[in-house]
Amino acid sequence: MHIALDASRLTMARRTGTENYALQLIRALLRLPESADQRFSLYFREAPPPDLLPELPNARHYVLPARRLWTHTRFALALWRQQPDVTFVPAHTLPFLLRGRAVVTVHDLGYRFFPRAHRLKERLYLELTTRYSAWRAQRVLADSAATQRDLIGQYGVSEGKIRVVYPGVEGIARASEAHIAALRAARDLPERYLLFLGTLQPRKNLTRLVQAFARYLARSGDPDLNLVLAGQVGWLIEPERDLYAHLPRAFRERLRLLGYVADAEVAALYSGALAFVFPSLYEGFGFPVLEAMRCGTPVLCAQSASLPEVAGEAALLVDPLDVASLADGIERIVRDSVLRAQLIERGYVQAARFTWARAARQTLQVLCEAAGCA
Numbered sequence: 001m002h003i004a005l006d007a008s009r010l011t012m013a014r015r016t017g018t019e020n021y022a023l024q025l026i027r028a029l030l031r032l033p034e035s036a037d038q039r040f041s042l043y044f045r046e047a048p049p050p051d052l053l054p055e056l057p058n059a060r061h062y063v064l065p066a067r068r069l070w071t072h073t074r075f076a077l078a079l080w081r082q083q084p085d086v087t088f089v090p091a092h093t094l095p096f097l098l099r100g101r102a103v104v105t106v107h108d109l110g111y112r113f114f115p116r117a118h119r120l121k122e123r124l125y126l127e128l129t130t131r132y133s134a135w136r137a138q139r140v141l142a143d144s145a146a147t148q149r150d151l152i153g154q155y156g157v158s159e160g161k162i163r164v165v166y167p168g169v170e171g172i173a174r175a176s177e178a179h180i181a182a183l184r185a186a187r188d189l190p191e192r193y194l195l196f197l198g199t200l201q202p203r204k205n206l207t208r209l210v211q212a213f214a215r216y217l218a219r220s221g222d223p224d225l226n227l228v229l230a231g232q233v234g235w236l237i238e239p240e241r242d243l244y245a246h247l248p249r250a251f252r253e254r255l256r257l258l259g260y261v262a263d264a265e266v267a268a269l270y271s272g273a274l275a276f277v278f279p280s281l282y283e284g285f286g287f288p289v290l291e292a293m294r295c296g297t298p299v300l301c302a303q304s305a306s307l308p309e310v311a312g313e314a315a316l317l318v319d320p321l322d323v324a325s326l327a328d329g330i331e332r333i334v335r336d337s338v339l340r341a342q343l344i345e346r347g348y349v350q351a352a353r354f355t356w357a358r359a360a361r362q363t364l365q366v367l368c369e370a371a372g373c374a
Helices: 017-031 033-037 071-082 120-136 145-155 177-187 206-220 239-246 249-254 263-271 287-294 307-311 323-335 337-351 356-371
Strands: 002-006 039-044 059-063 086-089 102-106 139-142 162-164 193-197 226-230 255-259 275-278 299-302 316-318
Touching: 002 017, 002 071, 017 033, 017 356, 033 356, 039 071, 086 356, 102 120, 102 356, 120 145, 139 145, 139 356, 145 162, 177 263, 193 206, 193 263, 193 287, 206 226, 206 239, 206 249, 206 323, 239 255, 249 255, 263 287, 275 287, 275 323, 287 299, 287 307, 287 337, 299 307, 299 323, 307 316, 316 323, 323 337
Parallel strands: 002 039, 002 086, 039 059, 086 102, 102 139, 139 162, 193 226, 193 275, 226 255, 275 299, 299 316
Antiparallel strands: none
16 A cells, blocks of 8 residues: 655654654554555655654655645645555645545644634634545544544534544653752752643633632642743733733742743653643643653643543543632642542553554554555
8 A cells, every 4th residue: 555644744843742743653653563564655845854764665755845835736746646545644734636535633623612712814724724624535533532523513524434543642751850850950940830831822721720829829828839831822822911910919929931841851840740730621632631641740630622531530620611620629639649649640551551553553544444445
């Protein structure tokens, strides 16, 4: 079987969740023993580093430079010329002029539920390309059953066309005490902190998190607990207006914004936290929840979208729309040492279930279905 892979996201300098998904899944797909019987064509927008992917005799790289509309021009033309048995795009955008069979991954439909969190042009493009891709593809991969339900409910995609394939969460583990101490010194981190990691944007529900944190501090008298928000500030959020304004002046120094965190810092940041707090209103999967679990950090997360499905019984679930529920959750996870120990133990077990090898094997099976060979 000749499989064409959209590898354009693999060479981005700062990979977010979608780009990391594409890289790790394609790496695992190429390494499968079953893949030795397939032929792969990988299409890049720019030349990849030599050590990015395993070198295989049955995998050929094509570099197709283009500043704009790469998917709908250079990539589409290459597919017309090569005529693969099936094309796999690990994101929401298939070429409009696509020839042949295809599989696409839809990670989430957050723009439908939180339209104001996206610029109009971006939202219209997401709407157009995702709707088209879900209609055009022979199979659609969804990161979770929650995303599968959204595809059915929002776009009327046939349930039989969708396959839930959970991504893997590997390559991260609890950091040593030396690494934790080094990061604490380098970033001037407090000794005791709750951690949020992700892009700071409205759907992450950070205003309510800050309000709940302030409520917990006021009633508990906790002398030195801090809240650390790590990640770039996104669109439609202003820290002074949306975050610091919701803290009494006496508590404002307890809120720390770290900004972008490099990959090398992430494990130590999770590992040094008293708990990981993730009150997001909508997630298609929720990588940070499982990453924190792999680092031995107890997790508090929202009972919304895919998060209960991903966290299972290994996290403390709260109502993300209720500040009191969030505050109560913070108090429990900070003060109940028995609960913390249980969540840590369950977290290791839960996170171990999500592997890239399993995701790759299931993806290859779906590619065979779409190509008509399964």
